[in-house]
Amino acid sequence: METIFSGIQPSGTPTIGNYIGAMKQFIDLQESYTSYFCIVDEHAITVQQEPLKLRQQTKSLAALYLAIGLDPSKAIIFIQSEVSAHAEAGWIVQCNTNLGELERMTQFKDKSAKNNRAGVSAGLLTYPPLMVADIILYQSNLVPVGADQKQHLELTRDFVTRFNSKYGNGNQLLTMPEVKIPESGGRIMSLQDPLKKMSKSDTNKKGFISMLDEPSVIRKKIKSAVTDSSGIIEYDPENKPGISNLLAIYASFTNFSIPELVDRYKDSGYGQFKEELGEAIVSVLEPIQLKHDELINSNELDLILDEGAIKARNVADKTLIKMRNAIGLGRKR
Numbered sequence: 001m002e003t004i005f006s007g008i009q010p011s012g013t014p015t016i017g018n019y020i021g022a023m024k025q026f027i028d029l030q031e032s033y034t035s036y037f038c039i040v041d042e043h044a045i046t047v048q049q050e051p052l053k054l055r056q057q058t059k060s061l062a063a064l065y066l067a068i069g070l071d072p073s074k075a076i077i078f079i080q081s082e083v084s085a086h087a088e089a090g091w092i093v094q095c096n097t098n099l100g101e102l103e104r105m106t107q108f109k110d111k112s113a114k115n116n117r118a119g120v121s122a123g124l125l126t127y128p129p130l131m132v133a134d135i136i137l138y139q140s141n142l143v144p145v146g147a148d149q150k151q152h153l154e155l156t157r158d159f160v161t162r163f164n165s166k167y168g169n170g171n172q173l174l175t176m177p178e179v180k181i182p183e184s185g186g187r188i189m190s191l192q193d194p195l196k197k198m199s200k201s202d203t204n205k206k207g208f209i210s211m212l213d214e215p216s217v218i219r220k221k222i223k224s225a226v227t228d229s230s231g232i233i234e235y236d237p238e239n240k241p242g243i244s245n246l247l248a249i250y251a252s253f254t255n256f257s258i259p260e261l262v263d264r265y266k267d268s269g270y271g272q273f274k275e276e277l278g279e280a281i282v283s284v285l286e287p288i289q290l291k292h293d294e295l296i297n298s299n300e301l302d303l304i305l306d307e308g309a310i311k312a313r314n315v316a317d318k319t320l321i322k323m324r325n326a327i328g329l330g331r332k333r
């Protein structure tokens, strides 16, 4: 069976962008792949986090993984910092990655430009090698993510090519991963500025719907989503980014395709469309929220995470030993 790996940062509560771009894909993929779903808390600390809050968000994300339908009898669910191979492999990757490659990463350019470069953590620059480490440690074949991670996957593939040719002696030491981005919904935009990606760290909370937003808040945020003045429901991301984004969200939360939705609402105004979209989101998120609340402080959740960490360590340590041996670290094992 082939392997998939993906991770989400516990830097806040996931948004419906994270759900549509990444989490929703996980549910089907766990059926046909050996699956690793990670809560990447070491990635979250590239920007300052409040310790208690980080811990709470980490548990909450784990509970959400289960609440959306990830099944611990099929998938391995674990916390990155509980598997020390990630940090160690991350260092090896850093030492085999050029500074120029990291400085070109658009996420680094965006975040460091906003915060002023001298004042950002070095981890913000060296974060992609940690992501490379996450992926290669499980010899992953496929990585389901949103469109914003594409560049990091290209870096991973370049690293695998380089590492194998430099140290492999003709052997494929590390598996070459493929990226998997959903056809529609790979980049869900902010509800307040549809030219900007929806993000859990947006200071304008009206820009995103968190997976734990109350139903009344969800309805309100959809109602106040920015559209345009034409009042015509059609899919045209370039000229009508607001309504096109809402159509992509609607299609992801139901079984309707975008053309079916356009046809269904051809005689309706934005008001009715938004009302029914709000209901569609609530009807999916409400049961997830109830399950999340049941799980968050349960023993069951801790046991699942303990077991996940043990299984992940077993696999990750094997790859790490292979990497250490290949590059001459320590004594041969």
Ligand code: TYM
Residues within 6 Å of the ligand: 005, 006, 007, 008, 009, 010, 017, 018, 019, 020, 021, 022, 023, 040, 043, 130, 131, 134, 135, 143, 144, 145, 146, 147, 148, 149, 185, 186, 187, 188, 189, 197, 198, 199
């Ligand atoms: P993060 O935590 O920012 O986002 C988690 C996942 O959600 C996707 N995503 C979106 N998809 C569609 N529309 C959006 N507006 C949107 N916002 C976020 C992201 O593409 C991602 O798939 N570096 C990663 C986490 C990570 C990882 C990994 C992922 C660390 N190691 C290894 C895959 C494999 C990140 O910051 O995701």
